[in-house]
Amino acid sequence: MSAAERNDQGTDAEASVVDTAAPRRKHPIGAIMLLAIAAAALWGSSRLTWVTVSSTDGLTEPRTDHLNGGVWFGALTPLALVLLAAIAAVLATRGWLRRIFGVLIGLVAAVTAVPAFALLTKSGATAARAATLAELPGRATVTEVVTAPLPAVLALLGALAAFTAGVLLARMPQEAAQLSGKYDNPVFRRAAATEQVTQRRAEDAAAGANSASGQLSERVLWDALDAGTDPTEEAGPPRDDQGKHAE
Template sequence: MTSSPGPGGPAAGTGVSRADARPRGARRSLMAWLVCCAAGAGLALFAAGKEWAAVGYGGAPVPVNGGDAVTGLTPLVLAALAAVLAVFATRGVWRRLVGVVLTCCGAAVAALAWPSRLPERAVEVAETTRSLSGQAARVTVTAWPWAAVAGGALLAACGVAAVLLAGAWPGMSGKYERRSGDGGKTTRRVTGDRALWDAIDEGTDPTVDLDDHSGNDKK
């Protein structure tokens, strides 16, 4: 003869694990998004400091790096990083608006780094820095502009992801919020030093739980 599982049986445990899996998945998604944002911004900033073109005037070529060829590149990447941080400080519609800003910044980085007009810009920079106007120039373009384009495209994709997924992501204070399936607050019994610190890290107030438990014992 078998007995059906009670309120604390395997079925209940399965429900709790599924409820816990959703915020864990959201946190993993947010961390993966943050890594992609850092990779895109880091790639664009790293490429901006490299040599994008070399302008030759018959003698030694004049190197031109990305920051000189595209002066607005670094400020746009920094603005994108600021938008990434703002995602953690906002919620709802504001978080999606920040995602739109991030998308625009990433798209602007990719558009500015696109090397279609790089030879002209490189000649202008070389002539300004070396006073070599009026001489025929030979321009050699490197692959670093394409790295900046890839970084900007990755930032733009992260912005789109923020617009679509931001509603499920926790905020800066998400771990201090206590929720249950019916929208109410959840409490649990906290015993032991390790369990006490785990409860604090998860946002549960162990002092309230202990006070409630001691009050029940007195009754």
């Protein structure tokens, strides 16, 4: 077997491996699962009671208000829906666009973690905020504020899962981004086919071959035709040969 034949077989085998590997890298299953877990955690946290506030106004019976996550942090449920929508966006995007979505998901996760972290560390004016959200009358006095750590921890876990998913998407391997752009975008695919045809013509011209069409896969041939390049066109003779013919 000649060296040229071995190179051709190696090229075909490499193309076959790339074609079969591309679908496997098409959907980042790990990131998608983390986004689903994060959305579920945020939705569950929004239904649980974060703060219980007891108050009295001296005129009526003492009252107790239970503030769930949706009330304490109004964006909690919308952010859970955003993460669900992000799953569809990840499935619909490839390459660098998917990496950009990863960065945006990381920012959403950071925003989600702030209220839960503030509640757990008691770094905010919890009593005043509870009185405002409970819509207590101006004469009312807050007698007790009880915070529940479990919903805040659940929200933090959801934010952590979303942040990890964003990091996985933003740090997608470069070769995966190239494969996605090359094999999913017709423009890149046709440009790559034209480049392969041009390169093979140059190699065949140097080796004295007549045509490069028989050494390229059918997919590359069709993509080259779509790009306006005729892969069956014979390569011209080298310049030295042209000079000799002219003489």
